[in-house]
Amino acid sequence: MSIRKIAATIGAVIVLGVAIMAVFAPWLVPHDPFAQDLNLRLVPPSFMEGGQADHFLGTDQLGRDYFSRLIYGARISMLIGVATVITSGLIGITLGMLGGFIGGRADMVVMFIITCRLSIPLILVALAVVSLIGSSLTVVVMTLGLLLWERFAVVTRTTVMQVRNLDYVSAAWAAGCSRTHILLREVLPNIVHHLVVVATLEMAIAILLEAALSFLGLGVPPPLPSWGLMISEAKDYMFFSPWVIMVPGVALFTLVLGINFLGDGLRDMLGATRDA
Amino acid sequence: MLVFLARRLVVALLVTLTVLTVSFALTRLSGDLAIAIAGPQATSADIEIIRKAYGLDRPVVIQFFDWVWSAARGDLGRSYLYHEPVANLIRDRLPVTLTLGITGLLIALCTAIPIGIIAAMKEGTLWDRGLMTISVIGQAMPSFWLGLLLIITFGLKLGWLPISGVDDWDGYVLPGIVLAFSAIPAMMRLTRSGMVDALASDYIRTARAKGLSRASIVLKHAARNAAMPVVAVAAVQLGFMLSGSIVIESVFALHGVGYLGWESISKNDFPVVQAVVLFLATIYIVLTLLSDLLNAFLDPRLRTS
Numbered sequence A: 001m002s003i004r005k006i007a008a009t010i011g012a013v014i015v016l017g018v019a020i021m022a023v024f025a026p027w028l029v030p031h032d033p034f035a036q037d038l039n040l041r042l043v044p045p046s047f048m049e050g051g052q053a054d055h056f057l058g059t060d061q062l063g064r065d066y067f068s069r070l071i072y073g074a075r076i077s078m079l080i081g082v083a084t085v086i087t088s089g090l091i092g093i094t095l096g097m098l099g100g101f102i103g104g105r106a107d108m109v110v111m112f113i114i115t116c117r118l119s120i121p122l123i124l125v126a127l128a129v130v131s132l133i134g135s136s137l138t139v140v141v142m143t144l145g146l147l148l149w150e151r152f153a154v155v156t157r158t159t160v161m162q163v164r165n166l167d168y169v170s171a172a173w174a175a176g177c178s179r180t181h182i183l184l185r186e187v188l189p190n191i192v193h194h195l196v197v198v199a200t201l202e203m204a205i206a207i208l209l210e211a212a213l214s215f216l217g218l219g220v221p222p223p224l225p226s227w228g229l230m231i232s233e234a235k236d237y238m239f240f241s242p243w244v245i246m247v248p249g250v251a252l253f254t255l256v257l258g259i260n261f262l263g264d265g266l267r268d269m270l271g272a273t274r275d276a
Numbered sequence B: 001m002l003v004f005l006a007r008r009l010v011v012a013l014l015v016t017l018t019v020l021t022v023s024f025a026l027t028r029l030s031g032d033l034a035i036a037i038a039g040p041q042a043t044s045a046d047i048e049i050i051r052k053a054y055g056l057d058r059p060v061v062i063q064f065f066d067w068v069w070s071a072a073r074g075d076l077g078r079s080y081l082y083h084e085p086v087a088n089l090i091r092d093r094l095p096v097t098l099t100l101g102i103t104g105l106l107i108a109l110c111t112a113i114p115i116g117i118i119a120a121m122k123e124g125t126l127w128d129r130g131l132m133t134i135s136v137i138g139q140a141m142p143s144f145w146l147g148l149l150l151i152i153t154f155g156l157k158l159g160w161l162p163i164s165g166v167d168d169w170d171g172y173v174l175p176g177i178v179l180a181f182s183a184i185p186a187m188m189r190l191t192r193s194g195m196v197d198a199l200a201s202d203y204i205r206t207a208r209a210k211g212l213s214r215a216s217i218v219l220k221h222a223a224r225n226a227a228m229p230v231v232a233v234a235a236v237q238l239g240f241m242l243s244g245s246i247v248i249e250s251v252f253a254l255h256g257v258g259y260l261g262w263e264s265i266s267k268n269d270f271p272v273v274q275a276v277v278l279f280l281a282t283i284y285i286v287l288t289l290l291s292d293l294l295n296a297f298l299d300p301r302l303r304t305s
Helices: A003-023 A066-102 A104-119 A122-133 A137-147 A150-163 A167-174 A179-215 A227-237 A243-270 B002-029 B033-038 B044-053 B060-072 B086-121 B126-139 B143-157 B169-199 B202-209 B214-251 B257-266 B270-298
Strands: none
Touching: A003 A066, A003 A243, A003 B126, A066 A104, A066 A137, A066 A150, A066 A179, A066 A227, A066 A243, A104 A150, A104 B002, A104 B270, A122 A137, A122 A179, A122 B002, A122 B214, A122 B257, A122 B270, A137 A179, A150 A179, A167 A179, A179 A227, A179 A243, A179 B143, A227 A243, A227 B143, A243 B126, A243 B143, B002 B060, B002 B270, B033 B044, B060 B270, B086 B126, B086 B169, B086 B214, B086 B257, B086 B270, B126 B169, B143 B169, B143 B214, B169 B214, B202 B214, B214 B257, B214 B270, B257 B270
16 A cells, blocks of 8 residues: 555544544543542543553543543534534535636636635634634634635636536536536536545644634633643643643644545545645 | 736735725624623623723714724724724734744745755655655644644753743744744645656756756756745745734744734724734735735736736
């Protein structure tokens, strides 16, 4: 197997593993992820010195079981990733199809909207919106979905332009198909492999961005165990017990790496472009 | 060229106006500012006083035009928190953010271009694949986490570099590395693909036929052509870096523009938030415009499109 195939397989295993963790979290956790025990604060992981067999990855600053919180955190990351991809995909694909298929004035408008979106300072505006509406999981998902669609739009627009003059589209026109029919039944299925690859990239970006927002204190509200929030809450203790930021950080890094490996593998397999 | 320039300028202006409108609308539609400023303990009478005092009782459209008109004349309003003109606040914080952005950009260029060239020269080998895999790994690294790891390693364990603040030049090293990290993978790929194209082109074959040394071919002929798009993209990257530096500034406690934005968001200091959004957006738009013009200057074919 080539390096790329190995990487894609590793990626698929990681993503599947985290997805299973997310779905079956309540049955997998050894402890209640929200139960505090102030007598057992910052217990190191069981494989380190001073660890307890009962707490595999130790406990946090409030004595909550770190492993259980990590498993529940997978739920948040996966939910953010999937929901953002759906929202931003709907917006971006619609815009990209309008611009790419109709062309002319419509395309100019779409390009203008994309340029505007790129000029908006992403993190700052996301922080401001979440802060004003009040932080909750739904608000974070909606904000990211409304802000992260530009890659979908760019790739859809470019690929639709490549497809729209091909013979089978002309044949469909000649056969008297409606515009909607051609867009949804002829064009969309032939660009969907590009969109799948964009979706993986977008999912990785959304997960990283949620972690960054939560780290800055304006993402998912406590006591929800978002991995970014876990790093943020633990950073005051990192000088004496560095593992408190290692555990959620490694989880976040591994998941995003897995998604990227999977995306690269899909790109090679499907012959799609990933670069906007 | 003049027509091209004029058209680009008009588009840039329109984009700036749209971004302004959207960011203004977002902050006004997503909540009542007066309630946010007054805080949770305020009575409804307090809220009314605040609404009057800050002019928030006027129609939103009028507030918007009022703000745009002042902003166009260079008056960005006053901070609710510091009781100082916002323009002064941004001016004081700007050197930190600019130094950080440029440090990050330089580190990124100096790392990405050589690595991209090496990958292209070894195209298809294990070296090439290995370097590209590293770039994927780099993309997966959460920047704030990388920052904390560097603080623990170089600041605390080894004691080589300061862990926060920028009293001296060495305070910029760690944040600069973190900022560069996010830009390196894309730049690396761009250099590599440019270099692969350049190495396969006719002028390189001519250079080989002339019997030039390998070093001269790669560095003088191919790399110069391959690096051109990377340098043009560098302007846009700098724009992304400046607006992304908010996370890194907060990790390293650097009091730059990003930190100012973050602070004012958490303290409901809205004139500052709006001004920082406008400021970062304008910088990005200007840098993109410059990069477009640079490209058009270098490649006349682009001027017609």
